[in-house]
Amino acid sequence: MHVTLRELGHRFGSGSPLFEGVSATLEPGRVYALTGPSGSGKSTLLGMLAGWITPTAGEVVREDVERVGWVFQNPHGVARRSALDHVVLPLIARGSTRSDAETSARALLARFGLGPAADRPFRALSGGEAQRLMLARGIATAPDLLLVDEPTAQLDQRTSAVVSDTLSRIATDGVIIVVATHDARTRDACTDLIDLGAPT
Numbered sequence: 775m776h777v778t779l780r781e782l783g784h785r786f787g788s789g790s791p792l793f794e795g796v797s798a799t800l801e802p803g804r805v806y807a808l809t810g811p812s813g814s815g816k817s818t819l820l821g822m823l824a825g826w827i828t829p830t831a832g833e834v835v836r837e838d839v840e841r842v843g844w845v846f847q848n849p850h851g852v853a854r855r856s857a858l859d860h861v862v863l864p865l866i867a868r869g870s871t872r873s874d875a876e877t878s879a880r881a882l883l884a885r886f887g888l889g890p891a892a893d894r895p896f897r898a899l900s901g902g903e904a905q906r907l908m909l910a911r912g913i914a915t916a917p918d919l920l921l922v923d924e925p926t927a928q929l930d931q932r933t934s935a936v937v938s939d940t941l942s943r944i945a946t947d948g949v950i951i952v953v954a955t956h957d958a959r960t961r962d963a964c965t966d967l968i969d970l971g972a973p974t
């Protein structure tokens with residue numbers, strides 16, 4: 775399984791190109807930081823990876839990618855349900871028993887520094903904890919391709935540093951992960967870089 779970007783470029787209508795000539799091969803187990811200033815087209819490129827947007831130049835070739843997951847910049851959960859439940863439910867949906875799902879979910883939560891928060895309701899999580907929970911849940915849904923849009927955009931500097939540091943543990947066998955970010959610390963937590971640079 776992999777995703778190939780071939781000489782990818784895009785412009786909306788008759789506007790100037792957002793980016794041009796972007797080529798890369800995305801492999802499972804790697805975490806790609808997608809960087810560039812505001813307006814350079816990061817969200818647009820994520821939409822292309824998901825298949826929502828057709829590029830005006832070049833192509834995105836997805837081989838054996840069946841499931842695409844998203845983590846958005848605003849954490850979204852069920853107020854009264856525990857952090858643990860948010861990770862357990864997708865595991866059960868994939869066929870785990872409740873007890874296997876709980877074991878795996880606790881391990882995933884620990885990986886994102888949320889061990890102590892596992893039994894707290896979603897509404898009692900801080901913004902940074904909630905965002906880390908979304909990352910854990912994103913992995914629990916077992917996508918082939920996980921698209922993460924600006925995971926630290928809504929967070930203060932200290933909290934975003936913690937989220938970035940846990941992102942360095944997000945790499946997962948069999949999953950291609952792409953993280954759109956303008957945060958240097960988030961970028962450094964990733965294994966690879968796709969830089970869109972300034973809008974052309």
Ligand SMILES: Nc1ncnc2c1ncn2[C@@H]1O[C@H](COP(=O)(O)OP(=O)(O)OP(=O)(O)O)[C@@H](O)[C@H]1O
Nearest residue numbers: 786787792810811812813814815816817818819956
């Ligand atoms: N459907 C659309 N039609 C026309 N212009 C669009 C459309 N979607 C995005 N744009 C424009 O394309 C440019 C790139 O947008 P995009 O959201 O991809 O950038 P970004 O790098 O993710 O920015 P940010 O970091 O601010 O989120 C922006 O100027 C935006 O206004």
